[in-house]
Amino acid sequence: MKLSTQFGRRAAWQDGLRRYRIPEEQVEALGRLVAKAADNELYQANPRYLAEQMGLPERAVLPLLVTAVAEGLFTLGWQVTCPACGAGGESAQNLAEVDSQTQCHFCHFQFVPHLDDKISVTVTATAVLRPSEKQHDDPAFRAAVDARLGKTPALALINVPDFRQLIFNQTVPEGQGLGVKRPVIFFSDLRQSTAFYHRRGDADAYH
Numbered sequence: 001m002k003l004s005t006q007f008g009r010r011a012a013w014q015d016g017l018r019r020y021r022i023p024e025e026q027v028e029a030l031g032r033l034v035a036k037a038a039d040n041e042l043y044q045a046n047p048r049y050l051a052e053q054m055g056l057p058e059r060a061v062l063p064l065l066v067t068a069v070a071e072g073l074f075t076l077g078w079q080v081t082c083p084a085c086g087a088g089g090e091s092a093q094n095l096a097e098v099d100s101q102t103q104c105h106f107c108h109f110q111f112v113p114h115l116d117d118k119i120s121v122t123v124t125a126t127a128v129l130r131p132s133e134k135q136h137d138d139p140a141f142r143a144a145v146d147a148r149l150g151k152t153p154a155l156a157l158i159n160v161p162d163f164r165q166l167i168f169n170q171t172v173p174e175g176q177g178l179g180v181k182r183p184v185i186f187f188s189d190l191r192q193s194t195a196f197y198h199r200r201g202d203a204d205a206y207h
C-alpha cells in the first residue's frame, strides 16, 4: 500500500501528463498549484496567473495546459472583450461559438474580434481536479488578476504546436474564420535550389 500525504501524493492525473513527456518539474508544479489553490483560482483562470503561481514562464505553461485539457483536467473558455467599454462577454466553451462579428451587451458597440486581440482564453478545472459540483465564479478576483497581468490572447494557445493535434473539438467552421490582427509572413528559399532541382529532377528534389 502506498503512503499518501497531502504534499507527497502521487495523483493519477499527474501520471496522465507524464505519458506526454511533460517535464517532471512542470508536472510537480501543477500538482502543487492544484493542492494549494482555492477553488475560485481554478475557475476561468487566466493562464498568466497560473504561470505566475507555478513559477514557470507563460510559454512553458501554455503547452502544459493544452496537454491538461486533452487529458480532461481543464476545460477551455474563450472570452471576447469589448474594445469600447472593456466589458467581457459570455465565456464560450468552444471556439466555434465565438462570432466573427459581435456586439457588446453593455455598450452595444459592434466590432470584429481577432484571435490575437479581444479574444482571450481561460481554463477551468474539471471534476478530476475539483470534485465539488459547485461553481466557483469570482468575477472580482478574475478582474483584479486580468488588470494586473493582462489576458492571454486566444492565438497564444492556438499556436501551441500540439493544440491542433490534441484538442480535436475546437475547430472553427469553414467560412466563419476568426481573423488575426497582426499576421507574420515568413519567406524562405533554399540555397542553390535551381541547380539542385536540375540535378535531382522535380519529384525527387521536392521529396
Ligand SMILES: [Zn+2]
Binding pocket: 082, 083, 084, 085, 086, 087, 104, 105, 106, 107, 108, 109
Ligand atoms: Zn462595450
